[in-house]
Each structure stands twice: as C-alpha cells, then as structure tokens.
Amino acid sequence: MKKYFYVVPLVLVFCFTIACQDKAAMAELEKYKAQAKVEQQNKEIVRNFFAAIDKNDFGKLKELSSDDFSLKAPGLAEPWGFDGIIQAIKAHYASFPDWKHAIEDMVAEGDIVAVKLVQNGTHEAPYEGILPTEKNVTMPAQCLLVVLNGKVKEFWVVEDYLGFYQQLGMELKPVEAKK
Amino acid sequence: MKKCLCAVPLVLLLCFSFACQDKAAKAKLEINNAQAKVEEQNKVLLGRMWEMWNKGNFEAWKQVHADEYVYYSPSNSTKGLSREETIEMGKAFFKSFPDATTSIEELIADGDKVVTRWILRGTHKGEFSGISATGNKVENSGIMITRIENGKIVEDKEDYDTLGMMQQLGMGLKPIEAKK
Numbered sequence: 001m002k003k004y005f006y007v008v009p010l011v012l013v014f015c016f017t018i019a020c021q022d023k024a025a026m027a028e029l030e031k032y033k034a035q036a037k038v039e040q041q042n043k044e045i046v047r048n049f050f051a052a053i054d055k056n057d058f059g060k061l062k063e064l065s066s067d068d069f070s071l072k073a074p075g076l077a078e079p080w081g082f083d084g085i086i087q088a089i090k091a092h093y094a095s096f097p098d099w100k101h102a103i104e105d106m107v108a109e110g111d112i113v114a115v116k117l118v119q120n121g122t123h124e125a126p127y128e129g130i131l132p133t134e135k136n137v138t139m140p141a142q143c144l145l146v147v148l149n150g151k152v153k154e155f156w157v158v159e160d161y162l163g164f165y166q167q168l169g170m171e172l173k174p175v176e177a178k179k
Numbered sequence: 180m181k182k183c184l185c186a187v188p189l190v191l192l193l194c195f196s197f198a199c200q201d202k203a204a205k206a207k208l209e210i211n212n213a214q215a216k217v218e219e220q221n222k223v224l225l226g227r228m229w230e231m232w233n234k235g236n237f238e239a240w241k242q243v244h245a246d247e248y249v250y251y252s253p254s255n256s257t258k259g260l261s262r263e264e265t266i267e268m269g270k271a272f273f274k275s276f277p278d279a280t281t282s283i284e285e286l287i288a289d290g291d292k293v294v295t296r297w298i299l300r301g302t303h304k305g306e307f308s309g310i311s312a313t314g315n316k317v318e319n320s321g322i323m324i325t326r327i328e329n330g331k332i333v334e335d336k337e338d339y340d341t342l343g344m345m346q347q348l349g350m351g352l353k354p355i356e357a358k359k
Contacts, residue, residue, distance in 0.1 A: 008186065022201040025208050032211040039289070074320045074340035105324060107294045109218075109287040114294035116324050116336060118255050130354075140255035142322035142338045144285060144296055156296060158322045160253040162341035165352050174310075175351040 039108040042147040046113045049145070049152055050101040056093055058086055066151040073157045085155070095132075096121035101141075115143045119159075123168060130168050137167040218288035221327050225286060225293045228332065233280055235273050237266045245331040254324070254336035276301035276317070284320070293325045299339075303348055310348045317347040 045064060052060040062082065070079035080088070093099055099121030107114040120138040123130075139160055146154035162172070224243060231240040241262065249259035250268075260268060273279060279301030287294050299319045304312050321339030325332055342352075 022204060025201060025204040029204050029208045029211065032208070032215075075343045105292075107287060107289040107292045107324065109289050112285070112287050114287055114322065114324065116254055116338075138255065140253045140338055142254060142294075142324065142336075144287075144294070144322065156322070158320060158338045158340060160338055160341050161343075162345060163253060165342065169355050170352040171355045172345050172350040173353040175349055 035110075039110075039113075041150065042111070042113050042145075043106050043108050045147055045150060045152065046106065046115060046145050047103060050103060050115075050117070053089055054100050056089065058089075061086070064152055066148060066153040069152060069155070071155045071157065073159075095123060095125045095127035096137075097124055098122050111146050111148055113145045113147060115145065117141050117143070127168065130170070133168055135167060137164060139164040214290075218290070218293075220330070221291070221293045222286050222288045224327065224330070224332070225295060225325060226283065229281055229283055229295070229297075232269065235269070237269060240269075241266065243332055245328065245333045248331075248333055248335075250335045250337070252335075252337040252339070253341070254338050259334075272307075275303060275305040275307035275312075277304055278302050291327050293327065295323045295325070297321055297323070307348065308345070310345075310350065313349055315347055315349065317344065319344050319347075 049061065049064050052058075052064060065082055069082045069085075071081075071085050072079045099119060101117050101119050103115055103117045105116040118138060118140050120136060122136050123133045125132055140163075141157055141159040143158070144154075144156040145152050228240065228243050231237075231243070244262050244265075246262065248262040248265070250265040251259040279299060281297045281299045283295055284298055285294075285296040297320065299317070299321070301317055303310075303315045303317060306312065319340050321337055323335055323337040326334040
C-alpha cells in the first residue's frame, strides 16, 4: 500500500507539467485568435466605410475615420484630410448619383486591409467639363486601408482613371507645348 | 490507506482531461503556425519575384510562376495575359524604360494571397504605347493582389495610375473627335 504514496505525487507532477504546457499552447492560440478577430473586425469596418460612401452617410464616415485620417493616391502632391475626401465624394456623386463600390476581394494582415473593388455609376451631370453621357461607367480600384482602434487612419487608393475617362468619350493626345 | 486508492483514478482522470485539452489546443496551434509559415513564405516568394523582375531575369521569374499563370491589368480585365505573354510585355517594358525599378512599399499576406503596394521609377528611353522616347522620368504607383498555389504564383491582378503614367509621357485627355 505504501507504494501508492510515491505514485500520487508523481502523478500530480505529471498533471502539472501537462497543464503548464497546455497554458503556453493556449496563450499562443489566444494570440492567434485575437489577431484573427482584429482582422475580421477591420474587414467589417472597411466594408462599412465603403457602404457609408455609397450612402453619402458622412456622419457614419466620420465615425469610422480617425481624427488624423489621410487619403493618399498617385498624383496627389499632398494627402487629403477627412474634409478633402468629403468634398471629392460630394463632387463625384453630383455627376454620378448612383455610384457604387462593389468589394470583390479583401486581404487583411495586422492593421492593414487590402481591398480590390469595382466601382460603377451613371454619368448624369457634367463631370470636369464633360457633358453628361448617360453612360454607366465602370472603374476598378485597389486600396490599402490602415485601421487602428476601429478607425480608418490611412486610405491608399489606385484607380484606372484612363479607362474611366475613355468611357466618358475622352482619348489621349499629345499635349501641345505652350508658347 | 484505501482513500489513496480512490484518489489515484481521480487524479489520473484529471490528468487525461488536461492532456486532452492540451492536444486539441496544440492541434489548433499547429494549424495556425502552419498558416503563418505559409504566409511568411508567400511574402518571401513575392520579394524574390520583384527582385527577378527588377533584374529583368525572366528565366528565373518564369520558374516561380505556374504554367497556368494569368496576369490581369486593370484588375477587372476579362482577358488576362498568359505567362509567356507577361514575359513579352515585361521585355518590351524594359526596352521602353531600361532603368525601371519597382520598389515594394507594403507587402501583406492573408491565406493564399499577397498584396504588394509598389512604386515604379524609370526613364522613358524607348517607344511605349505608341509614344516615342521622351527622356522623361516617370514615377507611378500601383497595388497588385497575387494568388499562390503550391509555392507558385498562379494569378496577379494589378491596378496602377494608368492616367498619370501617360500624362508623365506628355499625353493629355481630349474629347474623341467625331470621325468624318
């Protein structure tokens, strides 16, 4: 019977070792879960961000953007702040009232969400001097959005503007040298 | 003494339940670790691919792309370029911009996909899209989403500043003139 006295502590030690290993694995697993959760939430915020643009819901857009929000795009000498993007949205929707963003793919890692989308809408009012064509035009875009603490901080966007203007009846011509 | 005898199976049971949890957690952890490893490898692959592209080493570039590779630009194009067609496009591009360098500004991975945000710099020294060499320095940026299968690139969908590129080569937008 005395044998059992030796076995019990041994078994207990064994138990604790396994329990300890379990804790380390669990902690690592929790980290992965937490990261996956943040990435899922960030994707949701980005979905809501584009939905708010489509609805021209500027209150919602403000809610989803950080105070130091900036929009960066090729050809912009300086990033735009939140007011800049609102002005651009208003101007765009005045010409294309039914403009929509259809998200086709999302890739998230850490704070960044990459989005591939297709935009389309009807050219119903003058746009940068181009008279309404009544055409439904399509423009693909890819974006990277930096999302921190549930708010969009940075918005990078690359769009096929050449294809867009071509659909509005424009073409490329050499620019004549100024006299 | 008999009390001890009762305790032993209980303790053993406790042990097994811990061990079970451990196994489940470890299995999940293994899956997550394997996924993280694949994502890291995919990013390394993209880094190597851009290096090959920058060097104009299309033989090496071909090795990291699957036979059935397709390149779409703009990203919503219905018809893409095959691997061979993409290589031809690349060779032609380097004839137009011999010093072209694409730098990776951001690289993010998720599952079987990697997204690159890049900046291209180069000098227009040969005919490009019907425009004779201007000697202009160009800078463009774009975003490309890449899909990888079994360690090889199977698909790229890319967008860049198509209008800005042509404007930097001395082109501008004009209304299409009515044909007579």
